[in-house]
Amino acid sequence: MNILVIGSGAREHTICRKLLESPEVGDVYCLPGNFGMKNNGIKLVHINPFEFEEVIDFTKNNSITYTVVGPEDVLVAGIVDEFKKNNLLIFGPSKEAAQLEGSKDFAKQIMNSSNVATASSQTFGDINEALSYLSEVEYPIVIKKDGLASGKGVVIADNLEIANEVCSKFLNETGSTIIIEEYLDGEEISAMYFVQGLNSYPMPFSQDYKRAFDNGEGPNTGGMGAYAPLKQMGVEERKAADKIIEAVLVELNRRRIEFTGIIYAGLIKTNNGIKVIEFNVRFGDPETEVVLPLLESDLAVNILEILQEKKTKFIWNDRLSYVCVVNATKGYPSNPSKVKINAFPKLEKTKIFYSNLDSEERSSGRSFVIVGSGTNIKEAQEEVYKEVPEIPGFFYRKDIGK
Ligand code: AMP
Ligand code: GLY
Numbered sequence: 001m002n003i004l005v006i007g008s009g010a011r012e013h014t015i016c017r018k019l020l021e022s023p024e025v026g027d028v029y030c031l032p033g034n035f036g037m038k039n040n041g042i043k044l045v046h047i048n049p050f051e052f053e054e055v056i057d058f059t060k061n062n063s064i065t066y067t068v069v070g071p072e073d074v075l076v077a078g079i080v081d082e083f084k085k086n087n088l089l090i091f092g093p094s095k096e097a098a099q100l101e102g103s104k105d106f107a108k109q110i111m112n113s114s115n116v117a118t119a120s121s122q123t124f125g126d127i128n129e130a131l132s133y134l135s136e137v138e139y140p141i142v143i144k145k146d147g148l149a150s151g152k153g154v155v156i157a158d159n160l161e162i163a164n165e166v167c168s169k170f171l172n173e174t175g176s177t178i179i180i181e182e183y184l185d186g187e188e189i190s191a192m193y194f195v196q197g198l199n200s201y202p203m204p205f206s207q208d209y210k211r212a213f214d215n216g217e218g219p220n221t222g223g224m225g226a227y228a229p230l231k232q233m234g235v236e237e238r239k240a241a242d243k244i245i246e247a248v249l250v251e252l253n254r255r256r257i258e259f260t261g262i263i264y265a266g267l268i269k270t271n272n273g274i275k276v277i278e279f280n281v282r283f284g285d286p287e288t289e290v291v292l293p294l295l296e297s298d299l300a301v302n303i304l305e306i307l308q309e310k311k312t313k314f315i316w317n318d319r320l321s322y323v324c325v326v327n328a329t330k331g332y333p334s335n336p337s338k339v340k341i342n343a344f345p346k347l348e349k350t351k352i353f354y355s356n357l358d359s360e361e362r363s364s365g366r367s368f369v370i371v372g373s374g375t376n377i378k379e380a381q382e383e384v385y386k387e388v389p390e391i392p393g394f395f396y397r398k399d400i401g402k
Helices: 010-020 035-040 053-059 073-078 077-086 104-113 127-134 161-175 235-254 287-294 298-307 375-386
Strands: 001-007 026-034 064-069 123-124 140-146 154-157 179-183 187-196 199-202 209-212 215-221 226-228 260-270 273-280 321-329 338-340 351-354 362-364 366-374
Touching: 001 010, 001 053, 010 026, 010 035, 010 287, 010 298, 010 351, 010 366, 026 053, 026 199, 035 351, 035 362, 053 064, 053 077, 073 077, 104 235, 104 273, 123 127, 127 161, 127 179, 127 287, 140 161, 154 161, 161 179, 161 235, 187 235, 187 287, 187 298, 199 235, 226 287, 235 260, 287 321, 287 366, 321 375, 362 366, 366 375
Parallel strands: 001 026, 001 064
Antiparallel strands: 123 179, 140 154, 140 179, 187 199, 187 260, 209 215, 226 321, 260 273, 321 366, 338 362, 351 366
């Protein structure tokens, strides 16, 4: 079979390489992909993913068996609905189901109706109402932009002064709504599931490092590194996560919203149990880079069987651990510079996955990810840090997996 993957990040690079491991797979295309993918036999398709008609024509003309969607923005824009109108197989949720990530308000409604524990929150469109609310709350408090923000629309404000400033800035930028949310304290878990209707298949838990700099300092980013699995989380946490996904799927089903694709629950283990911070409707980035290497079954076949509404069997490696470190250009996330990678790293044991590398080998923001493995996190961490290259113009965190 031939498979099309939509997206251009290190996450899509990882998905494409995993699909190419399958003996059932002929060609893997990535649309638009990036130039860092070319060495791995991935075929790049120079089409804008939002030009749905062109994407659909491409799949028809190239005998694509099915399409996998990486990023949320194309899902929220409704690519899946357009594919379905053309009777084409595509792995991802419809526009309506993608609101689980696209609208924090919709996600809160689903959580409230399915009794899933989450941070209490209020939505504001009016600056004066927001400011008056902020004068009464306890700190720290969390302020979020509604809609998609690539992980950069969240600020944890320690005091009223910062909160006021952030609220005004966000409301000016979005011109619409912000969410002010209770701060939850605890360890975070990225819990991803393959989903088809009411059936779900868990992936091993992983953990992402959201802040830009070591020791959790600096602004929130899309993620600066990750590791999997989480040995500190056991049966109890797994049961709690499964229960959350089941409740959400039942609620979506009750509303006649069909979900096929990935649900990623961002969880936090508080003193009062596991609570949901957010849902995403796609693979996490960089979590995918440490979770998919643990998959021993055939990803291409697993996804095909899900799309055919058959039961499928995922097999996960329980002997290895993976750690990945993201390299970003200086200034990321607020003002990333554009840098040319002059010397491509030579790696012995680790693997590299590229993000948004252009035809002149320039990149901006999160640029490439180095992934190492071992029989435990410490070994994987040692392997990865031995090989992370020092390239002028880039920075990376030195404490991933600690
Ligand atoms: P989000 O974009 O909603 O995933 O938030 C990004 C990051 O902000 C999360 O991974 C957390 O680290 C942090 N965060 C978001 N909401 C909360 C909350 N209610 N309490 C504590 N931390 C939060
Ligand atoms: N790494 C967080 C995300 O993919 O949303």
